[in-house]
Amino acid sequence: MVATFADRFPTYSALPREELAGDITRVVEDNLRAFVRTLRTGRLPSRGDLVEMTRSSARRAEEGVPLGAVLSAYHLGWRMGLDALVARAGPADLDAVVEVERILLDVLQLVSAAVADAYVEEHQALHGQDQAARHEVLSALLDGQDPREAARRAGVRPAPAYAVLTLALGAHPDETDSGVSSSVAARRKLRRIQAEIDHHGRDRALHALNAHGGTALLPVDDPETALTGGWERLTGLVARIADRAGTAVHAGVAATAAASVADAARESADILEIVRITGREPGAYRITDVLLDYQLSRPGPARTRLAGLLAVLDDHPVLLETLRAYVASAFSRRRAAPLLHVHPNTVDYRLRRVAVLTGLDPTCPGDLPRLRAALVAHDFTPS
16 A cells, blocks of 8 residues: 555655555554454544554645645545455445445445545644744844844745735625624635735745735845835735735835845835825825825925915814815816816815815915915824
């Protein structure tokens, strides 16, 4: 049987000979003993009878042997055992053969479940350790510390530079469906996003994400090129994340040498905040995409004075909401109206009220730059 496994499954043929002759052979013998014991006693194997099989399965998980290959080997071994019995049976043994097949299926069900459980448990433990070690590397980079020791423990090689993505994730429709477990839907969404990021980063990406967003570091060769000639790769990644997540995704993006990841993370978070507050469409944004708003959002006397131009609207939240929709719609009242769920004439009325209260006319081209700048400053000024 062991020779057949090695011949049939490449992952088994790649195992050391002493392992095939030792651990794998012992497990095959245990399987045969379990089957014969059940035939003799009529008692199915207990959990204790399967200890050596489950330990072996955990070792296969540690070695990286696919679970499919492990289960296939068990099924092939049991079929070979049944074939050997049937080959010795005659016409008069038909009822006995049928009973043996029934017992074999019952035992195989127990063995397969125990082996799969042990494999998955070990795999999850190993994956958890790997993720924890990678989080140490990520934390070191985000804290501005030397990541080399953490990287050595994690078995990863830090990149010379990274593109830093700060992500905001919308909710998948299943997360708000009363008939679906929201936590399960959120975890499924998150796994798909993580898989997409890992694939893009060729398993060298680092990330800390939850159902609402988080941070991802993608290895790049040159930070400047990543945001210019390589920008399409990053925008494509964000688009694929949105597609896999089944929801809107906004991303602030910066790029830098590994030593300055902490600064780049703050910059990407600032960019994301600007994108969200100013009502931009989902997608990826770098600082060159939000230069004016980025500067307007920085604290200082100019921002305070600009924000003060709209202070009178603090008592009129509906007018502020209308102004935001109007600006986000490229100063089109017809495009703003559906966002507000009102008629365009209602938008006109509210904009006239804004003009009366602030002295800045949203329908006057000369007032639009200052009005938009005042809105950005207002929204970034603590109330």
